[in-house]
Amino acid sequence: GAVVSQHPSWVICKSGTSVKIECRSLDFQATTMFWYRQFPKQSLMLMATSNEGSKATYEQGVEKDKFLINHASLTLSTLTVTSAHPEDSSFYICSARDLIRDTKNKGYTFGSGTRLTVV
Amino acid sequence: QKEVEQDPGPLSVPEGAIVSLNCTYSNSAFQYFMWYRQYSRKGPELLMYTYSSGNKEDGRFTAQVDKSSKYISLFIRDSQPSDSATYLCAMNSNTGKLIFGQGTTLQVKP
Numbered sequence: 207g208a209v210v211s212q213h214p215s216w217v218i219c220k221s222g223t224s225v226k227i228e229c230r231s232l233d234f235q236a237t238t239m240f241w242y243r244q245f246p247k248q249s250l251m252l253m254a255t256s257n258e259g260s261k262a263t264y265e266q267g268v269e270k271d272k273f274l275i276n277h278a279s280l281t282l283s284t285l286t287v288t289s290a291h292p293e294d295s296s297f298y299i300c301s302a303r304d305l306i307r308d309t310k311n312k313g314y315t316f317g318s319g320t321r322l323t324v325v
Numbered sequence: 326q327k328e329v330e331q332d333p334g335p336l337s338v339p340e341g342a343i344v345s346l347n348c349t350y351s352n353s354a355f356q357y358f359m360w361y362r363q364y365s366r367k368g369p370e371l372l373m374y375t376y377s378s379g380n381k382e383d384g385r386f387t388a389q390v391d392k393s394s395k396y397i398s399l400f401i402r403d404s405q406p407s408d409s410a411t412y413l414c415a416m417n418s419n420t421g422k423l424i425f426g427q428g429t430t431l432q433v434k435p
Contacts, residue, residue, distance in 0.1 A: 249425040299368050314423060316368035
């Protein structure tokens, strides 16, 4: 089955530094990747949609200069949290879409998430 | 009003009970309906998928979609402690974006 690897699984950083999170599709090509943020006991909130080779599309209220997304290849997307602050502490999850298997709009495979703590 | 509403629970049941989880939604354009299971500090995994209205059964799990009422359900029969997790409903139209419910935390006690 489709596998998405997300790394790191957890990271602690100092306020003001930047953190990069990687999302890789291991056995399929992901033309589209999605980045979500999840607060404790809350749902996944879509932050941005990333298409290979083009600029990401950000959801309303998400700062594109703070959350830099790069989708340079069909198997890798990265999310960089720039100048992180404690309020950026959250669980970040990526999802990759396999358009070959996704014949009925259900081919979303999720990474295992990254817990970011900014101190 | 949120596009998708889901009772966050928590829901606690004894082992062997039948569990009913529900979501309502407001966007009539939604056609694809999914249930995901998420264990603590992990990414969601797809449990059930339904296109348009109807029922779908897979082992102990049954998903129902009633588009006329904008209401979807997930039933778990003979619940097990290993079913303890957060269950998220999700749905989309043809935009490619999944819209999630808040998630219901389920605990099945042995």
